[in-house]
Amino acid sequence: MIDDLRFDNQFTKSLPADFHVGTGRRQVEQACYSRVNPAAVAAPKLVAHSAEMIELLGLESAEALQPGFVEVVAGNRLLAGMDPHAACYGGHQFGNWAGQLGDGRAIGLGEVVDINGRHQMLQLKGAGPTPYSRTADGLAVLRSSVREFLCSEAMHHLGVPTTRALSLVTTGEEVVRDMLYDGNPRPELGAIVCRVAPSFIRFGNFEIFASRDDRETLQCLADFVIATEFPHIEDPTPHRYAALLREVGERTADMVVEWLRVGFVHGVMNTDNMSILGLTIDYGPYGWLDNYDPNWTPNTTDAQHRRYRYGHQANIAQWNLVQLANALYPLVEEVEPLQDAIQHYAERFQTKWSQMMASKLGLSSLDDSRDQSLADEALSVMQTAETDMTKFWRELGRVDCSASLDSVERTKPLLNSIYERESATRTQISGFVDFAERWAARQRELGVNDVERQMSMDAVNPKYVLRNYMAQLAIERAEEGDGSMVEELLDLMRRPYDEQPDRNQFSLLRPDWARTKVGCSQLSCSS
Ligand code: AMP
Numbered sequence: 001m002i003d004d005l006r007f008d009n010q011f012t013k014s015l016p017a018d019f020h021v022g023t024g025r026r027q028v029e030q031a032c033y034s035r036v037n038p039a040a041v042a043a044p045k046l047v048a049h050s051a052e053m054i055e056l057l058g059l060e061s062a063e064a065l066q067p068g069f070v071e072v073v074a075g076n077r078l079l080a081g082m083d084p085h086a087a088c089y090g091g092h093q094f095g096n097w098a099g100q101l102g103d104g105r106a107i108g109l110g111e112v113v114d115i116n117g118r119h120q121m122l123q124l125k126g127a128g129p130t131p132y133s134r135t136a137d138g139l140a141v142l143r144s145s146v147r148e149f150l151c152s153e154a155m156h157h158l159g160v161p162t163t164r165a166l167s168l169v170t171t172g173e174e175v176v177r178d179m180l181y182d183g184n185p186r187p188e189l190g191a192i193v194c195r196v197a198p199s200f201i202r203f204g205n206f207e208i209f210a211s212r213d214d215r216e217t218l219q220c221l222a223d224f225v226i227a228t229e230f231p232h233i234e235d236p237t238p239h240r241y242a243a244l245l246r247e248v249g250e251r252t253a254d255m256v257v258e259w260l261r262v263g264f265v266h267g268v269m270n271t272d273n274m275s276i277l278g279l280t281i282d283y284g285p286y287g288w289l290d291n292y293d294p295n296w297t298p299n300t301t302d303a304q305h306r307r308y309r310y311g312h313q314a315n316i317a318q319w320n321l322v323q324l325a326n327a328l329y330p331l332v333e334e335v336e337p338l339q340d341a342i343q344h345y346a347e348r349f350q351t352k353w354s355q356m357m358a359s360k361l362g363l364s365s366l367d368d369s370r371d372q373s374l375a376d377e378a379l380s381v382m383q384t385a386e387t388d389m390t391k392f393w394r395e396l397g398r399v400d401c402s403a404s405l406d407s408v409e410r411t412k413p414l415l416n417s418i419y420e421r422e423s424a425t426r427t428q429i430s431g432f433v434d435f436a437e438r439w440a441a442r443q444r445e446l447g448v449n450d451v452e453r454q455m456s457m458d459a460v461n462p463k464y465v466l467r468n469y470m471a472q473l474a475i476e477r478a479e480e481g482d483g484s485m486v487e488e489l490l491d492l493m494r495r496p497y498d499e500q501p502d503r504n505q506f507s508l509l510r511p512d513w514a515r516t517k518v519g520c521s522q523l524s525c526s527s
């Protein structure tokens with residue numbers, strides 16, 4: 001029974017609370033959060049749930065079908081032990097300090113101790129206004145909630161660190177949104193996702209106190225994060241805050257490398273959307289690369305400067321870490337250890353990126369300059385013709401390395417990844433052939449067994465990703481009251497590295513109609 005969930009609310013128990021209550025919009029000082037209850041909704045209906053997450057919380061998966069479950073994850077019923085609250089944070093948005101932001105439409109319910117003994121905060125996104133809602137309504141629409149729900153779970157199964165999603169409900173209420181910010185507001189279905197993570201603390205939670213010279217609350221928060229999430233940092237001196245930055249940097253580097261591996265573009269890497277645990281957080285106008293274009297950004301708000309484009313994400317993560325370093329400076333009062341931590345991020349990213357690229361190529365490292373050239377060549381050949389990134393890497397594992405094979409015959413699997421293959425020029429094709437030949441020759445030299453190599457490559461080069469058009473199709477159906485495609489994509493993405501022959505259509509190149517369609521190639525922050 002969901003009523004059996006036991007809560008241990010470290011965050012609200014250990015950190016200072018706002019003295020005021022209620023949803024009145026305000027600047028909240030010297031407090032990490034404000035207590036606020038979710039708004040009741042008219043007619044909650046479960047669209048989908050994650051069976052894995054229900055089990056992680058120690059419940060039976062059939063529990064999701066009980067009426068009591070829906071009432072809880074829609075915010076209509078609070079359980080004993082919950083302590084609903086919205087967190088106070090600030091942030092740099094698109095490079096500029098934005099002041100207080102905070103959970104404007106997310107309400108933390110409380111922390112469940114999961115079956116592994118870890119704390120898991122349940123958080124409702126779209127559950128009504130909070131003191132941090134500013135001029136907005138605190139609500140979310142079905143469109144963006146389907147995207148958050150599916151992508152959180154897909155990322156997890158792809159092996160990318162992420163916050164999780166327990167459930168997706170519609171509220172039975174309408175929410176008005178101007179999807180493209182073009183003066184065409186329309187009513188959409190309201191929805192709530194119950195997100196789950198050990199902690200939702202962001203870089204911005206630190207920045208807000210530093211910006212207000214509130215050293216006391218800043219230290220309180222930093223000590224709390226160290227004690228609960230990084231307890232192995234035992235240094236009693238102020239250097240422990242630099243050690244914290246170093247750990248956050250490591251996790252951030254690892255996360256971004258995984259994004260690059262699977263072709264994910266976050267779309268809004270503001271410092272308020274950067275998790276202190278290195279989890280992918282806040283699925284808004286994110287997108288997946290179909291054709292490999294390092295300059296692509298899905299976010300229409302970012303179309304001009306492309307600050308958050310695919311190929312720039314590691315640099316932006318570093319810029320964000322520098323903001324976190326600035327925020328921690330008052331606790332350390334020395335620049336050097338903080339700078340070292342940033343330097344460590346840069347090195348860690350390079351090392352991990354290199355290992356990741358080697359694994360995608362079926363190599364053990366890129367230490368040999370010939371292997372580094374193969375990696376460079378793979379990334380450049382994909383840009384000589386419009387080439388599907390996911391398909392390219394997956395098919396590379398199927399390229400036959402035997403010496404006797406005709407070179408064009410060998411390259412055939414790779415050519416399947418080219419969009420408009422029929423109109424590819426001879427020069428474009430020969431670039432692919434040259435790459436395949438060089439790659440095969442190197443593999444022959446290394447002498448790895450073909451079957452073993454394919455298996456190891458398949459484990460890092462997914463067959464399926466949550467292509468933008470796929471989520472969009474699921475949204476269109478869900479908006480008509482049919483959640484079956486949400487279920488299907490959730491199930492598809494449970495095993496993204498496995499061949500699923502009856503679902504082969506989802507591994508094909510993006511269909512032509514999706515090339516410029518809203519929701520498939522362009523996404524706004526309106527959600
Ligand atoms: P985002 O760009 O989605 O990360 O949001 C930035 C800030 O705006 C955060 O403080 C959000 O809580 C807030 N926000 C976004 N949408 C809404 C909304 N519909 N109602 C209230 N606050 C919102």
Ligand code: MG
Binds near residue numbers: 272273282
């Ligand atoms: Mg956010």
